[in-house]
Amino acid sequence: MHPSVLDFAFAAALLAAAAVVVHRCRFPALPAYLLVGLGVGTRLDVASLEPLPSLGLLLLLFSVGLEFGPDRLAALSGRVLRAGGWDALGLLPGLAAGLLLGLDFKAAVMLAGVLYVSSSAVIAKLIIDLRRAAEPESEVVLGVLVFEDLVIAVLLALVGSRGGPLALLASVGLVGAYLLAAHYFSPRLAAAMEALPDEPMLLLGAAFTAGTAMLFHAVGASEGIGAFLAGVIAAGMGLRERILGLFTPVRDLAVAFFFLTVGVGALALLADLQATAVWLALAALVGKLPLDYLAGAAAALGLRRRLLTALYLIPRGEFNLVLGALALREAQGLISQVAVLLVLITIPLGAVAIRFGPAWTAGLRPPPRRLPAAVAAAEGVAEASQLSR
Amino acid sequence: MKVEEVVLPGVGRKYTITTRSGDRLVIVVHSSGKRELQYFEAGEGDEPTAALDLTDEEAREIGAILSGVLFHPEATGDVTARLAEHTIEWMKVEPGDRCVSRTVGECQEEAQLHAPQAHILAILRAGQALVPNPPPESRIEVGDTLILAGSRQGVNALKHELSH
Structure with missing residues (x-):
């Protein structure tokens, strides 16, 4: 038997134990995976778990592209778009801070992205796990996330390339070529894909996602944007529901391992933590x-729902880690520290905020508007009870 | 009645239904198939009076009961009792089903052996008008919804024939 199976079994057992414990406390599992990673540290050889964790990130970005792609924008209402606009102002302070700290423009844009983008994957999972999907603020939050992901995808296509303007051109060109090809071929391909049984579909989807990511990596662009784009194209072919059904269990397994390795890797990265990184993370x-x-x-929510919207958007995740890895490659240690630190702080904090936020803000709940008939009935009961006394 | 539909990216779809009495029903259909129901009494504020989670199967069963598709013989008299042995069912054509890209005539003929007491009542195709009593030469495609009618056993046998 291959020795990596032992590491896999060990890691899977730890993750399972953490998931069981947090599930009993009716708490979402993602922060627990991070904490397990932090706790295990270097005792676990994460390299032997590959490619599962790397695949986890790619599949996460793939499903973000699938669910939060640009085609969703059309379905959003004007008030949600306005909310997205307000939220996007969050890019500016990050950009200013980056330039003030003496970073070059590209690095400053990266820092702005790190400080700005919330995690649609983590937040959507928290909303489902904590049964908040029916609440009005969830609609606004998820719409804002569509907006954020689009902004960050454009940003990644621009600053995600390695090296000079040639790589930038290759990155933007490749995105364009993919979208163009999808536009012309997807109507014809869609029929063929739809007739495909589940298993070839699963394998084809995995090959397409990993292949696109590798192609983007090869031309010096960000592989993350490749995986995101693969999801956008799959959604464009009308395969969203089927692919989600097929991929969700696979993705969840790989993502658990991915967050575990993020926790493990964070220890080394944060060993020489700079004070500036801490301040930037707190400011964000x-x-x-x-x-x-x-x-x-802007989305016309009441006071309490506005507070909840702000709390829901705390968690940072996949795109922070993509940007953090990019920054590390470009020798911008500060940005990658901020990125990872934010993920480590905000996922547990956000999970707590979303879990208990409704209870904290319960006092702000608008009083029930009683119908006249109900009021009369209530008064009638009060009178009757007084008479009987 | 007023129905609002919104897409919840990453979660599914949310329907808000306001009934004539002013009560509100919020239904979230998750992409996983789970359904979340919240009931808000008219005039009550923010908090749902009741909440209910349903699996995909339960939701379909309840949906069928609400739309009056399932008849329950014990609840009705003799005349409908005979009717009750008959049923109408909706069947979504999935990729890989036996009936895909074959004509209604071929399918009916084959199924006649095993399911003589049921037939294809209509075809529902997205973006098109309902095809009632589909002619034998109409072709069945992936994504169609077939409406089957007949005895309960017959419909079950027909469904089996069409899909395997």
Whole structure:
């Protein structure tokens, strides 16, 4: 038997134990995977778990492309788009901070992205796990996330390339070529794909996602944007529901391992933590709250729902880690520290905020508007009870 | 009655139904198939009076009961009792089903052996008008919804014939 199976079994057992414990406390599992990674540290040889964790990130971005792609924009209402606009103002302070710290423009844009983008994958999972999907603020939050993912995808296509303007051109050109090809061929391919049974579909989807990511990596672009684009194209072919059904269990397994390795890797990265990184992370955490409160206001939510909107948008995740890895490649240690630190802080904090937010804000709930008949009935009961006394 | 539909990216779809009495029903259909129901009494504020989670199967069963597709013989008299042995069912044509890209005539003929007491009542195709009493030469495609009618056993046998 291959020795890596032992590491796999060990890691899977740890993750399973963590998932069981948090499930009993009615708490979402993602932060627990991170904490397990932090706790295990280098005792676990994460390299032997590959390619599962890397695949986890690619599949995560693939499903984000599938679910939060540009075609969703058309389905959003005007008020949600306005909320997205307010939220996007969060890019500016990051850009300013980056330039003030003396970073070059590309690095400053990266830092802005790291401070700005919330995690649609983590938040959507928290909303489902904590049964908040029916609440009005969830609609606004998920719409804002579509907006954010689009902004960050454009940003990644622009700054995600390695090296000079040639790589940038290759990156943008490749995105264009993919979208163009999808536009012309997907109507014809869609019929053929639809007739495909489940198993070839699963394998084809995996090959397409990993292949696109590798192609983007080969031309010096960000592989993350490749996986995202693969999801967008699959959604364009009308395969969203089927692929989701097929991929969700596979993705969840790989993503658990991915977050475990993020936790393990964070220890080494944060060993020489700079004070600036801590301040930037805290500023991003706090600074985004008022903007998202205003976003909630732009979406015509009440006071309590606005606060909840701001709380829901706390968690950072997949795109932070993509940007952090890019920054590390470009020798921008500060940005990658901020990125990973934000993920480590905001996922557990966000999970707590989303879990208990409704209870914290219960006092702000608008009083029930009683119908005249109900009021009369209530008064009648009160009178009757007085008479009987 | 007023129905609002919104897409919840990453989650599914949300339907908000306001009935004539002013009560509100919020139904979230998750992409996983799970359904979340919340009931808001008219005039009550923010908090649902009741909440219910349903699996895909339960939701379909309840949907069929609500739309009056399932008849229950014990609840009705003699005349409908005979009717009750008959049923109408909706069948979504999935990729790989035996009936895909064959004509209604071929399918009916084959199924006649095993399911003589049921037939294809209509074909529902996305974006097209309902095809009632489909002519034998109409071709069945993936994504169609077939409406089958007949005895309960017959419909089950026909469904089996069409899909395997």
